[in-house]
Amino acid sequence: xxxxxxxxxxxxxxxxxxxxxxxxxxxxxxxxxxxxxxxxxxxxxxxxxxxxxxxxxxxxxxxxxxxxxxxxxxxxxxxxxxxxxxxxxxxxxxxxxxxxxxxxxxxxxxxxxxxxxxxxxxxxxxxxxxxxxxxxxxxxxxxxxxxxxxxxxxxxxxxxxxxxx
Numbered sequence: 001x002x003x004x005x006x007x008x009x010x011x012x013x014x015x016x017x018x019x020x021x022x023x024x025x026x027x028x029x030x031x032x033x034x035x036x037x038x039x040x041x042x043x044x045x046x047x048x049x050x051x052x053x054x055x056x057x058x059x060x061x062x063x064x065x066x067x068x069x070x071x072x073x074x075x076x077x078x079x080x081x082x083x084x085x086x087x088x089x090x091x092x093x094x095x096x097x098x099x100x101x102x103x104x105x106x107x108x109x110x111x112x113x114x115x116x117x118x119x120x121x122x123x124x125x126x127x128x129x130x131x132x133x134x135x136x137x138x139x140x141x142x143x144x145x146x147x148x149x150x151x152x153x154x155x156x157x158x159x160x161x162x163x164x165x
Contacts, residue, residue, distance in 0.1 A: 050075040 053072050122128055151158055
């Protein structure tokens, strides 16, 4: 629930009956500075060094070094026009998220294979396949297909012809 808190901060005249109505969460006291009432992107929130630099800038600007002026500018305008024109590439973030999704999919696929899918038929078991291979060897039954069929006669290798391949 949001409570309406009437602030005594008016447009400069403290005895004025016109007061601003501000909304705060119930656990927040009314803030003393305007930066706390604004969203972060609307008003720069300065740290101690930047506040000290701002106080120093209220005096004579000839006392500021070039580095101080640059830091002061960067405190209020963190992004330059060149950086706005060429924003950072998000390719590494996208690739990282894709690889994360792929790496999280493998355990999920293992769980589905282990606990959800039906077991493979017995013909796919390696022992059964080995047994079939042994049986084929014992019967000399080797199915041969393709161009090499001309070297076989009913499963038996033809004798080599004289005069070439």
